[in-house]
Each structure stands twice: as C-alpha cells, then as structure tokens.
Amino acid sequence: MHSDLTQRALQLLKGRFKEIGHTPSLEQLAALHEIQHTLSLMAKGKLEQKMYLSSLHPGIGKSTAVITAIQAYVQCHEMYGEQGVIMCFDRHEEIVRMVKDMNLPRHLFAVKVANHSSNRELNEMGLGSTRINEALVLLTTKQQITRLGQRGQRYSDMSRLFYLGKPRTIRIVDESMTSGIGLKLVVRKFAKLPDELSDSHPTLASSIEELVQELVRFKNGATFYVPDFGEKAKANLSSFKWSSAEVKDVADTFLRILGREVTVKATKYGNVAIDCDDILPDDFLPCLVTDASGDVRGTYAFQAKYRKNLVRLKGADKDYSNLTVNVWRQASGKIAYQTNGNKLYVAEIVKAINSRPDEQFLVLRFLSNPELEADIIEKVIQPERVKFTHYGLHTATNEYRDIPNMIITGILSYRSEDYEALARAAAGLRTGDGVLPPEVINDLRHGEHAHHLLQAGCRTTPRKSEGAGCPEARLWLIAPKGILPDNEIARIFPGCAVQRWVTMPRSLKGPLQVALDYLMDKFSNGINEVPGSEVRTFIGVAKQNFKRDIIQNVDFSDTLQNRNISIEKRSNGAYIFRDTSYLRELVESLTKGNQTPIGISL
Template identity: 80%
Template structure:
C-alpha cells in the first residue's frame, strides 16, 4: 500500500500530463511512479543509504514527476516535520527553469550559487542566499556539495545548506552524478613548474624536478608513490602567483596527490599520473538521481559493482520508430577536423540542410571549432533556420525541442587516461585499492559515446513524447568505424531506423586514384578480396602512411562504397578490400520479389 503522499504526488503528475496532452504508456507510468514513491520513503526515513537512479529517456516525464512530488510534499509538509529539500543541478539555466516550473511562493525557496557579481540575481531569488536556513526548498549547483566533499567534509557538516539548523532530508540530483572525480597530472606540464619557482623557491623547484624525472622513468601501468612535502613547501605552491592558469591548475592537482600511490600511464602525449578522489559525501545518500543516460553509461555499472550503493528504479522503453538516423562513417574527432579542414564536412552538411529548405536544423559542433558555424551559414539557404550548439551545452535543455532535424558533426571522445581516471572515480577505486580490469576503460568509452549521442540526439524533436514514442524526426551523425555501430545506435534509440548517410566523394587524385584502379582491376579479374599490404606495396607507401592517406581518407572510402567494395580489418590488424556487389544484387532481387534458390548441404 502506497502512502498518502505518494498517491497525492502521482495523481498530481497524471493531472499535469492531462493538461499538456502527454499520454505515456502504462509501463512508463509505472516507472514514473517510482519517483514520488522514492521521495516519499526518503521523507519517511525508510531508504537505505544508497543512490536511487531513474533512467527514463528524455520526454517521458522525469522532471515533471520530481516537480509534482516536491509540490505535493510542500502541501502536506507538516505531516513530515517540515524536513528540508535540496535540489542540485549542473548549470544555472537549469535552476532558473526548475524555479519557473515549480512556481513556488517566494518564502518557500532559496537559490545558492557561487558568490560572483554576475550571479547576484540568481542568489536573490526566493528568500535569497543569506536566508537559506529558512527556505524549505534549496536549489543549488552540484559544485556546492562536491567542492567541499572533495576536501573530506560531510554533508551533515555543511551548515550553510541547512534547513532550520539541520541537514536537508530530501535530496535530488538532476542529470548525471559520479560520486568521485578523476585526478590526472601530465608530467610534461609538471616539468614546467620549476621554471616559475627557481628564483623564489629553488629548493621546492629541485624537489619537483626530481619527482618529474622519477615519473618519466616509470613504465606504463607502474605504481608510483608520490612523496609528501613539508608544510613550508606546500605553502609556497599554494601562495605562488603563477604565470598562467595551466601552471596554477597543475600545482593544485600536484598538491592533491601528495602522499599517495598513483597509476602511471605512458601515452602518446607523454606520461600521466592518475588517481581519484571522492566528491559526493557518503552521508548525502540516500538521494534521487534522474539521468536519462543511466542505462547506457558505464559509470553507474562501476558504482553498482564496486561501491554497491546504487539502486536502479523501474525502467521503461521509449519508442523511437519515428526517428531516422543517417550515419556517415568518417573520422570526425577534433584532430580529424584539424587534419582535414572543415570543407570536406561542410560540403555534405550543407547538402543535407539545403535538401529540406523549409525546415529547421540544429547543428552540434565541438567547442574548439567555432569556425564551422560560419562555414555552414555561408553556404546554406535561409541560414536563419539553422541553430548551433556545442558540446558542454548538449544536455538538459528544452530550447530546441521543436526542431525536427539535427546534425551531430562528431562524437565527443576522451583520451585513454581520462577514461581510466573516470572509471576509478566512479568505482571509488584508488590506486592503493588495486588495478582496474583491462576491459573496464573500453566499456566506459562505449558508454560515454552512447551517453553523448543520447543526450545530443534528444535536444531536438526526439526529446518530445507522442504517446509512448517520439514525433517524426531525423538525425545525421558523423562517426568513424568502431564508434557507435549501427547496432549500438539502435539500442540507444529503440526501434529507430539506421541508414547510411549517402555522401558524394570528391574525385580521387594521386596515390588514392592509383590505389582505387589497382583494387578494382584485381576484383574485375575475379578476386573476391585484395590484401591491403599488396596495395601498399604497389603504391610504395609505408604502413602508417597507407593507413592515414588511403584507408582513413573519406573520399577514398566513399568511392569504394559506391562500387560495393568494403574495407575490413581482420583480427591480425591486416586490411582487406572485399567485393560486396553480390550483397547488393541479393537485396535488389528480394526487393523486386524474385525468388533465389538456396541449396543446403547436409
């Protein structure tokens, strides 16, 4: 039997859905019911000290369920001894949106963000940040908790966040939450620190030089004990007026990792020392986390396995059968744009946008490539219908929900050391606690790619709900082979249609034209596959140059695809060019309704 508060909140939720014409499936409603029920049990003190995760997809109603639950609690708060509510967000805009959605009387809430002059209007909302102790509901950023948590402070000791001189009982975190933070120290950057200390503190500079050399002598995967420094040396590093933000940040990380074991990774960019810290205090649990990426991100899997303090609430699928995803298999990371230039991508992006001249588009780019916007705007018809955003702003916004078309110009990826640091943070596994299984980082990498695709893809019309599914929408994605396979995309967006993004290759020249003629001639002669090594020898190219200039060239691969020739990489690392024309003929035959005799030998 559910409590009166749960029933009241759930009825308010259904009434709200009726007002806006939202008709989720029975399965989705059952999963949404878990949100008010969890918050009710939290208010009653009946939950274990764990994180309770709701992973419903965008548009199903997680935020509305939270809003109506808090509103219902406020109406009968006397029954629960008026325990305080704290709601944590990533960005200020999300706080403003929630204040508007909840529509609370001014005397019931307060907002607390960093004390910058630019934030004065936010901090003055409701009762104001100087009267937090009187506000039943506090809206704040996650950083207000995690910054102190990393210093080892308990939530119960964060008195400036209290309600009526006590820690708040009902705790809600919007979007993603990892209980720790990865710590990474690039040794090449640490090596620059002594230059800024040699005149004022030569002794400290010499110690850091010694540590740098010791780290550089480590092999990949070695465990290194970072010695602690005397208090005087620490004060020098804390008080130093650094010549750059990078030097200051390196010094801060260096201070954090003193006196502990570190994992050293030898990467293409040099040696990196890795560890992690907890940031969300254990006594902040129980709390509710609403993260649409909860089912695809590996961070929660690691938390569940190692910390054993995660409870997954009911889940329910969303039907994306009205979504078509067009995929262009092409290198599209930051380095690829730097190497290839924007032109090769802009040409195809503009073709797509101009093919639907009366519809709006949202284009997602990397933060480091603002020039891409101007390059696209210059060539599209009616540029006012094209909106842009970048990674970092691709989550938790409804601003673009009425736009039916989206182009994702690349999937955000991180370096291998970043994935290991994040994995340790999620698992709460410091170097001194042991090594991570080798497959962990790869699992996490796949999960983060899926997270970015789901969050980005649901900024536009797929975010909305139409019954149990979404309205008609189209998504164009540029991603290399090995990142987000068609099968993975279909798992992220259940029931969606995944198609090849048909691009027009530029005319081949030089070695690429020679390679193409050699491969097609071999296939015409009757060969079903051509060894990449033979093509490389024919061109007189080294293995690395052959991979970079031939295998990974978008015009070359697209030209081969148009001729029904695929590139396959075998388990031994060898490349083969394979004739797949028989597959096209097979599909065409089925499409025309022809029967193909199939013989089976027993």
C-alpha cells in the same frame, strides 16, 4: 503516510500530463510513479544510504514527476517533520527553468550559486541566498556539494545549506552525479611549477624538479609513490600566488596526490600521473539522481559493482521508430578536423541541410572549432534556419526541442588516461587498490560515447514524446569505424532506423579504382551480377584482405551506392556485386503521376 504522499504526487502528475496532452505508456507511468515513491520514502527516512538512479529517456517525464512530487510535499510538509529539500544542477539556466516550472511561492524557496556579482539576480530569487535556512526548497549547483566534499567536509557539516538548522533530507540531483573525480597530473605542466617557486621557495622548487625527473623515466602502467612533502611544503603550495588558473590547478592536483601511489601513463604528450578522489560525501546519500544516460554509461555500473551504493529504479523503453539515424563512417575527432580541414566535412553537412530546405537544423560541433559555423552558414540555403551548439552545452537544455533535424559533427572522445581516471573515480579504486584491466577501461569508453550520442541526439525533436514514442526526426552522425557501431546506435535509440549517410563520391585510388572500372565495364555490357571472387582475382588482392580493403572500404561502398551498385553477401560467405539501376528506373516509371508501385522494395 508516505504512500499518501505518493498518491498525492501521482494525481498531480496525471493532471499535468492531461493538461499538456502527454500520454506515456503504462510501463513509463509505472517508472515515473517509482520516482515519486522514492522521494516519499526519502521524506520519511525510509531509504538506505544509497544513490537511487532513474534512467528514463528524455521526454518521458522525469522532471515533471520530480516537480509534482515536490509540489505534493509542499502541500503537506508539516506532516513530515519539516524536512528540507535540496535540488542540485549542473548549470544556472537549469535552475532558472526549474524555478519557473515548479512555480512555488517566493517564501518557500531559495537559490544558492557562487557569490559573484554576475550571479546576483540568481542569488536573490525566492527568499534570497542570505535566508537559505528559512527556505523549504533550495536550488543550487552540484559544485556547492562536491567542492566541499573534495575537501573532506561532510554534508552534515555544510550548515549554510541547512533548513531550520538541520541537513536537508530530500536530495535530488538533476542529470548526472559521480561519487568520485579523476585526478590527472600532466608532467610537462607540472615541470613549470619550479620556475614560479624558485625565488621564494628554492628548496621546494628543487624537490619538485627532482620529482619531475623521476616521473619522466617511468614506463606506461608503472606505479609510483609520491612522497609527502610535509606540512610546511603543503602550506606553501596552498597559499602561493600562481601566475594563472591553469598552473594553480596543476598545483592543487599535486597537493591531492602527495603521500599516495599514482599510476603513470605514457602518452605522446609525455607522461601523466593519474589517480582519483571522492567528492560526494557519504552522508549525502540517500539521494535521487535523474540521468537519461544511466543505462549506457559505465560509470554507474562501476559504482554499483565496486562501491555497492547504487539502486536502479524501474526503467521503461521509449520508441524511436520515428527517428532515422544517418551515419557517415569518417574520422571526425578534434584532431581529424585539424588534419583534414573543415572543407571535407562542410561539403557533406551542407548537402544534408540543403536536402530539406524548408526545415530547421541543429548542428553540434566541438568547442575548439568555432570556424565550422561560418563555413556552413556561407553555403546553406536560408542560413537563419540553422542553429548551432557545442559540446559542453549538449545536455539538459530544451531550447531546441522543436527542431526535427540534427547533425552531430563528431563524437566527443577523451584521452586514454582520462578514461582510466574516470573509471577509478566511479569505482572508488585508487592506484593502491590494484590495476584496472584494459577491457574494463574500453567498456567505459564505449559507454561515454553512447552517453554523448544520447544526450546530443535528444536536444532536438526526439526529446519530445508522442505516446510511448517520439515525433518524426532525423539525425546525421559523423563517426569513424569502431565508435558507435550501427547495432549500438540501435540500442541507444530503440526502434530507430540506422542507415548509411550517402556522401558525395571521393576519388578512388589503386585497387579500389581498378575494381570500380571493372564493375562499370561489366554492367555497361548488360551483365547484372559480378561475383566478388571474380573482382578479387582481376585486381590481384589476396582473399584474406579483400573484405577489409575492398568490401568494407567506406569510400568504395559510397561510390557504389551513388552508382546504383549493391554489395550482397550470400549464405556461404561469398560476395556479389549487383547492378540495381534497372530497379530504380522501374520504380521511377511506376511512380510517375504519383502512382505507387506494388510489391517493389529497394
């Protein structure tokens, strides 16, 4: 019977693709078919208690496959014992979009989000949040599951989410889902708790002060057993009226690590105690997760290796040969912007935007730097064509899918202790379970960088599909050395062209300027090639430092590129500087009057 449901869903999917003119490859269609077949098996209770992950890239049709599978199920759900459907999302706007796209009759669905006055319209959609038990399909936020799961509640006990008095069997999670959550207790923030507790709970305040003094003395990587303060202390911490949400979060984290071992990390901001908790109830599995970052994020690899509860569904490549990624190797984290100021970055961003004055751009910035928008708008041609978003809103949305150009002003990074906490959460490994090697944490860090680039880059035109590929698009990325090297970018966007973001030359100093002056003097005298060894000898740089300090210096290579000088590496490892200005002049002369040169490539 489940195969009949799969075929019904597949026919709806093909019909929808025909309507919108979407023509995925056979490999992509097979992967979409497996999503629908997985949901059919779920309806029949034929799946193991695992997470089923589809990692198809944006635009291939994951959402459409899910929607048509649900529509097919609605047509014949009585044949499957009235199993309810629950769909979980990160943000409210994604729920609204899904309600619109599914186009279900009002009596078949309901929406459940936090019970705030601002959410009233959402909670009244369909049958309304007061009649969830009657709604075949429930759309809600992931927090409705994970918040209760973190408190130790099982999915089978979450009766307010039931359908006809039973837990919903068909479970779908949009975008990402993790089984655990990292816990981080920042000691300098933890030290503020005694001040608030001292009047009403002096003994508890004193105990926390003693604990703080112990925590600040530990070295990086040490483990520490946090004593169980007893039920009375826990009750006082839980019921206390804290001065702010931030302080309450610190107290809640402290409550969760009582009576267990934690790992102490020494940072420039002071010591931090980390561990992890499970947040997804075991009995929520099986569930389907649709996450385009599934193949690049380390969290899923950790879950598969340690929890052994992950099944990867069929994959299918998307062809990004119409995407050009321009990379500027420049420090561009939040601290770099604070140190350098926006001016350094704005000059290059505006240059890129003004290079295509008739086209729209999307600029992604850090949440902490709203001033960047005004600085860019002030200098660009036709500022109304430039849209802005920030990290935190860089996933899932289709709002910018028709914009062909995007500038990512930096890659979101976390602190080292955050990556370790995230790794432990994904693997389900508490401090008491052992130490995670640094290389494992580093792999996860690289995976998170890849995740942010893929999600951000697919907010614009690359999100769309043309056959098995995407329309013509351009991406400008600011990232330092060591983060997302060119070969990694090419892996994230298969088939894309990765090239240097040609920036305005910056002033050179010391040996770099001496090397440039030497080369320019040689070329002005009619010499077209200069061996690297000759330049190295002239400027007096040691052989072992020449590659690192001269050849690989981004400012130096950008300056040479602007002056039509190439750096070439020969088969024996030697470098040569070549004047290519004559080639450019030849091309320009041949292309006058729109004549295309034959056999010339730069």
